Amino acid sequence: MYPKPYVDFLVHFHGLRDYFECHEILEEHWKSIPKHDPKKHWVGLIQIAVSLYHQRRQNYSGALRMMRSALHIIEIEQNEIEALGLDARQLREQLCKRVKDIENKQPYESFNLPIKDKRLITLCEAECKNIGCTYGLPSDLKNEFLLHKHTLRDRQEVIDERLAQKNLRKKKREG
Template sequence: MYPKAYVDYLVHFHGSRDYFECHEVLEEYWKSQPHREKVWVGLIQLAVGLYHHRRGNFNGAAKMLASARQILGKEKAAVQKLGLDPSTLLKQISERLNDVQQRKAYTSLNLPITDHQLLQHCRQICQEKNLTWGKGSDPDNALLIHKHKLRDRSDVIREREWQKKHKAKQRKT
C-alpha cells in the first residue's frame, strides 16, 4: 500500500534515528517518480531539519523545518494518505521550530502514525533489525550526528568530476 522507500524512511526515523538515511531513501524515491509529489519534499526536509537540530546547526534546522511545515501544510490530504495525522504533525513541526529558534537541545520526535497496520509493519521491521521503535537518539553516536562528513563519497566525487569534464567538453564543441 505504501512505497517501500516511505516504510524505510519511517523505520530509520523511529528505529535508528538516522535522519540522513531518511533523506537519502526518500529523495531517491522522489527523484525516480514521473510526478514528483511535494509531500515527499516536506518529509525529506523534516528529516534534514532534525539532522541539523541534532548537530546544533540551528539556522539550517530552522530553515528546513519552516519549509517542511509550509509544504506539509499545503499537502494535508497527501500526508493523511500516508497514514499520518496532518494536524498533529504540523503542530509537532511548529513546536520543534520554536525549540530550534530558542536554541533548545535536540530531542527525538515520533511521527503521528494513524494507520495501525503501517505502524505494526514498521515495528516488525525494526524488531527484525534489532532496533527499538521510538527509542531516543544516541547523543554519542558520531556516525548519526556527522554522517554527511563520515560517509564514503567517492561515487559522488567521481560523478561530479565526470559532469565537470562532460560540460567542458560540450563547451568546446
C-alpha cells in the same frame, strides 16, 4: 500499500534516528518521480529529517530554515500526508512546536511522526526488528557517526557517479 522507500524512511526515522539516511532514501525516491508530478509532500518529509539532523548538531539556523519550509509544505499537502498514514493535523502541531524550540535554541529531542495507520506501525516495528533496532527509541546522542554522518561517510560512490554524469553530459554536448 506504501512505497518501500517511504517505509525505509520511517524505519530510519523511528528506529535508527538516522536522519541523514532518511534524507538520502526519500530524496532518491522523490527524484525517481516524473518531473510533471513533483509530489511536494516528499520534500516536506525530507526537510523534517534534514531539520532534525541540523538541530541535533546544534545548527539552529539550518534547522529552522528547513523546519519552516517543511511546515509550509505539510500545511499545503495535508491530503497527501494523510494518504501516507500520518495524522496531518497532529504533524502540523508537532512541527509548530519544533519551530519554536529551534527558535529558542532548545536542544534536540527525538519525536515520532504521528502515524495513524496501525498496520504501518506494525510494519515499521517488524522492519526495525529485522535490522536490529527498536522502533521509537530516542537518538543515541553519543554516536559521533550518526551526529556527523555527512562529514564522516565514505563519499567515493557519490563522487564516481557525479563524474560519470559530468562525462555523459560532456559527450552529449560534443555530439
